[in-house]
Structure formats: structure tokens, C-alpha cells
Amino acid sequence: MKAKQVSVFLENKSGRLNEVAQILGESDINISAFTVADTSDFGVLRLIVSDPEKACEVLKAKHFSVRTTDVVLVKSNNRPGALSQMLKILNAEGVFIEYLYAFSMNEDAAVIVIRPTNIERCVEKLHKHKNELLDND
Template sequence: MKAKQVSVFLENKSGRLNEVAQILGEAGINISAFTVADTSDFGVLRLIVSEPEKAYSVLKENQFSARTTDVVLANSPNRPGALSKMLKILNAEGVFIEYLYAFTMNEETAVIVIRPTNIDKCIASLEKNRDALLSNNNYKL
């Protein structure tokens, strides 16, 4: 399914990540998943949150450089080979992935956060190949 991700640009300074977590917590926004990519000068914090538009607003109000981005969330079996199978299908369908990250829901299910260059093509490819992905159990978009 299509979802909104919040991206926050952070200076590489002690405490900046905690500031974001504190601001979101005080606003009642739950963080389901996050990843940080960094360079020597700054980092990009990417978040899946309960209320992305509210998160964007409160971060901007607190002088953070933030934006929202569309991503695809796909449930996958949490077992060896499931990610490879999904990526092989997307590659065969010509879906280019800018980046992805994942988090586990429980012992059986993982959620893959995918940022493809073409959201609609990615969703259509996953739906078209649902049966192949279902052979790993628990797949749903």
C-alpha cells in the first residue's frame, strides 16, 4: 500500500535524533520504523509514523528541515529468501528502487518500506505477482 514517509535532515550533532523523538512523542505521534543515512556533515532520518502530516508540521514548527515522501509498504514473510524473491520480481518488472528498509511486525511478518522511482508501477508489479509472493505465505500489499 502507498504510505507517507517523513524525512528529516539533521546536522551530525549530539542529541539531534533525540530532539526529533521527543518532539514527536510530545505531539502523540508514534514512530513505527526509522532509518538514518549519514554523511560527515548531516544525516537523513526517514520515519514511518502514525500521523505523517502532523509530524511534518510539528517538526517544521520546531525549525527542522522536513518533507513527506510517498513510499510503498509491503508485508513479507519474515523468513530467509522472502526479500530476495520480492526484489527479483520487482527487478524483472523493471521497477527501480532508490532505497528500502524493513522492520518486523512479529516473528512471522516483516514490513518492507520501498522507495521506488515509480510508485504506481511498483504497486502494480507486486499485485500482479501476488501469487508468486504468496508461495512464501503472509504476503499482502
């Protein structure tokens, strides 16, 4: 099962991150998770949101550079070693990960956002090992 991640390209300028958060909030789009990668000139804000298509639409209307990317959302136990166990399985199955980030759902569960080079292979191998995959909802 694939999910959609929204990537927003931002100038490294004060207030730009807040602008995105405000636009999405005013559009009734919930942000479940995000990460920011930056260079000296720009940043890439990656978001998991309740409505990726609408998020792209409203951000583009405000002149942000936006695109969607397929990612995999994996529910994991929120305990020491859980991430390592999942990564060990993916490595043994030959799944290469470009990047990942995670967020806690509660004290017992977390969600890991994975951007693999091969989505279908990653999904197949996670299913094979009985991992629970989620969607944007």
C-alpha cells in the same frame, strides 16, 4: 497503495535524533520504523509514523527541515529468502529501487519500506504478484 514517509534533515550534532523522537512522542505520534543515512555534515532521518502530516507540522514548528515522500509498504514473510524473492519479482518487472529498509512486525511478518523511482509501477507489479500492501496505520 502508497504510504507517506517523513524525512528530516539533521545536523550531525549530539542529541538531534533524540530531539526528533521527543517532539514526536510528546505529540502522540508513533514511530513504526526509521533509518538514518549520514554524511560528515548532516544526516537524513527517514520515518514511518502514525500521522505524517502532524509530524511534519510539529517538526517544522521546531525549525527542522522536513518533507514527505511517497513510499510503498509491503508485508512480507519474516523468513530467509523472502526479501530476495520479492526483489527478484520487482527486478524482472523492471522496477528500479532507490532505497529500502525493513522492520519486523513479529516473528512471522516483516514490513519492507520501498522507495522506487516509479511508485505506480511498483504498486501495480506487487499487486500482480499478490503482495500485501499496507498504509501508515
